[in-house]
Amino acid sequence: MAWNRRSFLLRSATVAGGCACCGGGLSVLGGRTPLKGSPLVSPGCRRSPVKVARVYLGKPDAHWPTPKLDLGAERGTYEAEFVKEPGAFSDVAFTVDELVSDPKQVEGLKDRLSAADGILLIHLSMGMRETIEAILACGRPTALFAAPYSGHEWSQFGAIRQKPVGAHLECFLTSDRSQLAAAVRPFRAIHHLREAKILNINARARQDETIPAWQAKFGTEFKTVDRERVLAAYEAVSVRDAEAEARRWIADAAKVVEPSRDEIVRSCRLALAFETLLAEEDATVITADCYGTMYGKLPAFPCVGFVRLNDMGLGGICESDLKSAMTYILLQGLSGRPGFISDPTVDESARSIILAHCLGTRKMDGPEGRAAKYRLRSIMERQEGCVPQVFMRRGQKVTQALLATPDSILYFTGDIIGVPDSDRGCRTQIQVRVDGDIGKVWQHWAHGLHRVTCYGDLADDLQRFCRYKDLTWVNEA
Numbered sequence: 432m433a434w435n436r437r438s439f440l441l442r443s444a445t446v447a448g449g450c451a452c453c454g455g456g457l458s459v460l461g462g463r464t465p466l467k468g469s470p471l472v473s474p475g476c477r478r479s480p481v482k483v484a485r486v487y488l489g490k491p492d493a494h495w496p497t498p499k500l501d502l503g504a505e506r507g508t509y510e511a512e513f514v515k516e517p518g519a520f521s522d523v524a525f526t527v528d529e530l531v532s533d534p535k536q537v538e539g540l541k542d543r544l545s546a547a548d549g550i551l552l553i554h555l556s557m558g559m560r561e562t563i564e565a566i567l568a569c570g571r572p573t574a575l576f577a578a579p580y581s582g583h584e585w586s587q588f589g590a591i592r593q594k595p596v597g598a599h600l601e602c603f604l605t606s607d608r609s610q611l612a613a614a615v616r617p618f619r620a621i622h623h624l625r626e627a628k629i630l631n632i633n634a635r636a637r638q639d640e641t642i643p644a645w646q647a648k649f650g651t652e653f654k655t656v657d658r659e660r661v662l663a664a665y666e667a668v669s670v671r672d673a674e675a676e677a678r679r680w681i682a683d684a685a686k687v688v689e690p691s692r693d694e695i696v697r698s699c700r701l702a703l704a705f706e707t708l709l710a711e712e713d714a715t716v717i718t719a720d721c722y723g724t725m726y727g728k729l730p731a732f733p734c735v736g737f738v739r740l741n742d743m744g745l746g747g748i749c750e751s752d753l754k755s756a757m758t759y760i761l762l763q764g765l766s767g768r769p770g771f772i773s774d775p776t777v778d779e780s781a782r783s784i785i786l787a788h789c790l791g792t793r794k795m796d797g798p799e800g801r802a803a804k805y806r807l808r809s810i811m812e813r814q815e816g817c818v819p820q821v822f823m824r825r826g827q828k829v830t831q832a833l834l835a836t837p838d839s840i841l842y843f844t845g846d847i848i849g850v851p852d853s854d855r856g857c858r859t860q861i862q863v864r865v866d867g868d869i870g871k872v873w874q875h876w877a878h879g880l881h882r883v884t885c886y887g888d889l890a891d892d893l894q895r896f897c898r899y900k901d902l903t904w905v906n907e908a
Contacts, residue, residue, distance in 0.1 A: 481622045483615060484527035484540075484547040484571070488562055489555030491532065496556065496580035505555050506530060512608045519612035522619070534565040544569045548625075549618030549899070551611070557582030560591075567596045572621065572899035574614035576603045601895045617896040620764030625650035627760050628714035632656045632733075633751050634724035641837070645757060648837040648900070653753070654712060658728050664704035664711075665730050673700035680735065680807065680819075689809035690817040694731065698817040701729065702736030709745065716746035718756055732816035734790045741769040741792040742802070748772065749790055755881050758834040762885040765892045768797040770883035771823075774857060777873050783848060783864045784872065786831070786884055791821025791859025795886050808858045820858035822850050829863055830889040835878040840897055843867060843908035844888050867908025875907065 487509070489502045513520055527543045527550075529536075537544075544550055550566060554577035563584070567573055577585055585604055591597040601617075603610045631638075633655050642653050676699035681687055687695070705717050717740065719725050719733045737747025746763065748756040749772050759770040773786035789810045793802040805819040825847050832842040849862035861884070865872060890906075897904040 479626070480522050480524040481615070481619050482526045482546065482548045483523050483618055484544050484550040485525045485529075485553070486527060486540075486544075486550065486566065487530040487553045487555055488559040489530060489532060490558045493556035493558050493582070495582045500556060502530060502532075502555055506553075509553055509608070509611075512611060516609070516612055520615065523615060531562055531566075534561045537562060537565040541569055544571060547571055548622045549574065549615070551614055551618075552576065553611075554578070554581040554584065557584060560584050560587055564591065564596055567591070567600060570599070572599045572601075572618060574601050574603065574618075574895075576605075576611060576614060578606050578608075579604075598901075599899050601898055613892065616765050616892050617899055620761050620892075620896055621649075621899065623760050623764035624757065627716060628652040628654065628712060629746075629748075629753070629756050630654055630656050630708060630712055630714050630717040631751055631753070632658070632661055632717070632719035632725055632729075634658060634728075635720065639753050642753070644837045645753070649757070651757065651760070652714075654714070656708060656712075656717075658725065661701075661704065661708070661729060664707045665701055667707065668700045668703040670696075670700070672703060673697075676700075676703060683802070683805075684807045684819075685804050687807045688820075689814075690807050694817045695735075695807060697731035698735040701731045701733060702739045705733070705736040705740060705747070709740075716740075716748060716756055716760060718748035718751050718753070720751040722750055732810060732813075732818070734810070734816060734818040737790055738792050738819050742794040742798065744769075744798040747790075749788065750881075752881055754834055754879070755883050758832055758883040761834060761896065762830070762832060762883060762889065765889050765896065766797075766885055766887055768795060768800075768886050770885045771795065771859070771861075772881055772883055774880050775882060776856065777869060778862070779869055779873075781848065781862070781864065782869045783862050784831075784845070784869065785851065785856070785860055785862045786882070787851075787857040787860040789818040789820075789858040791819055791823070793819060793821055795821075795823055811854075811857050818858055822852075823847060823859075823861050824886075825850060827886055828888050829861075829884050829886055830893070831863070831882045831884045832889070832893065833878060833882050838901070839903040839905065840893060841878065841882075841905050841907050842890065842893055843872060843906055844890055845908075865908045867906065869908070872907050 487506050492498050526547055527540055549572040552575040588602045592600050603614055645651055673696050677696045721733055740747040746759050755772045762770045769792045773788045776785045793805055794800050803821050803823060805821045808818055808820045810816040810818055827847045830844050835841050843865055845863040845865040847861045848864045851860040851862060894904055
């Protein structure tokens, strides 16, 4: 069977009871029946599930944790944990699922181990160091879960990580088995970046020179789409479907402020056209040079269309910003939640940074989450178009990040302490108290204005991802 984004989403519908749809009253897929599947499925998984090699490590009659250990029964307790958390693994295929007791067994598994997005080692007994190093020699990102009493090898893990063979090893020394899901998250992000295809609506004669480096590092595919193709997709959307979509946006809005009904209908028609383009290209993310070569050249501003895709679990990215697009895919792969691209401004008196953009995503908790309150507004700095002004959640922990280069990630964390409703700056705003030194943030700011903010503290996940992909990891605060 040939895989594509839609067929994989449909397959996931039979596996999990999650939702990769917009919900909250807004339509998905142009008013057609929403697809059901894990919110972690997209963007990225358009051809195949995340491939994880699950290897249990244990020797019969080992002294630790006890010579009476039943390896099969112990393995079964872990299998039950995976069943208990189906949403965390519904997009995962365990392409290797073996109990390994001797390094000689690794030879027969090498091809399958090397083909995995990542390897999950579960340490059951002592006497496994040689086997661990044999598996690490495959060169794949590897997470090693070792509960207390599983053996004395934990005392050697630090030394192994300093060796070339251990360069891509992360360790989880914990009794908390929910961390098995955390171990898989960076593998998912790696998979999503490799499988993602980004459409760039752009008329620039000279394209971004960094694209070959992104492709080489992460495998992401990029394709430029011209205005004529967008217009053809727009004209193919019926006015009836566009009006139906507009009615849903208007009905769910707390208020419609500036945009006319005609502006909203055209925005919704373009939104449905974006879905058509993604489906035709088997792509997952779309961006547009909306303030550059496409300004005034499209039937409407792309903002509603971008929000709609973000709500669905796909990706709509402002201003042909490929760094933000890559960061968005990374954060969505780690968390199952969309990112908020912003133009920051600093308020040192509150040790905070105000993150503002006119486009705000309603489903910041992910496709299954509750939709935030929103108003339909004009773009502030243009005083035209239609955007959702979204009011996010106070008290929410957030991570702000940027995949600044193919070899480095900038990030910091903080808490939303305010949701400004101001006539200055962009429409959607959050005020974030930074975990750290706000002075350090602004004094060392680099790599452009935009950052991508995601709900949750993703610092540990980002650090593991960086180790797996040989990236420098910089806390901006």
